Amino acid sequence: QLQLVESGGGSVHPGGSLRLSCKHSPTTYSSFCMAWFRQVPGKEREAVATFDKDGYKMFADSVKGRFTLSKDNTRNTLYLQMNNLKPEDTATYYCAADNFVVCRVSRLPQEYNYWGQGTQVSVSS
Numbered sequence: 001q002l003q004l005v006e007s008g009g010g011s012v013h014p015g016g017s018l019r020l021s022c023k024h025s026p027t028t029y030s031s032f033c034m035a036w037f038r039q040v041p042g043k044e045r046e047a048v049a050t051f052d053k054d055g056y057k058m059f060a061d062s063v064k065g066r067f068t069l070s071k072d073n074t075r076n077t078l079y080l081q082m083n084n085l086k087p088e089d090t091a092t093y094y095c096a097a098d099n100f101v102v103c104r105v106s107r108l109p110q111e112y113n114y115w116g117q118g119t120q121v122s123v124s125s
Helices: none
Strands: 004-007 010-012 018-024 032-039 046-051 057-059 067-072 077-082 091-099 119-123
Touching: 004 091, 018 032, 018 091, 018 119, 032 077, 046 067, 046 077, 057 067
Parallel strands: 010 119
Antiparallel strands: 004 018, 018 077, 032 046, 032 091, 046 057, 067 077, 091 119
């Protein structure tokens, strides 16, 4: 059973930065796809970014140019660097993963079988 553990959430002012981490347990999946989602109360969970087995990254339009992804395979950890944060980025952020040949932000959350516990990000002045 794949396990995911997020960390790094917090509160910042608009324009600030945060880095989220998602550590996963060892996996032998040949098409390991990792993703970040976010959700605010009363709204659907939305994809923020994806990272495929070859390091190909995709981002939602709302975060392009502000968020970046990197992965440390020695630590089994995916990082989401969030810069120039806006109040509308406030949400609970979730890490997800599964074995997908096609790994992209258009995948729906219900397609992922593995989720972390979530970490809160709050952006306000």
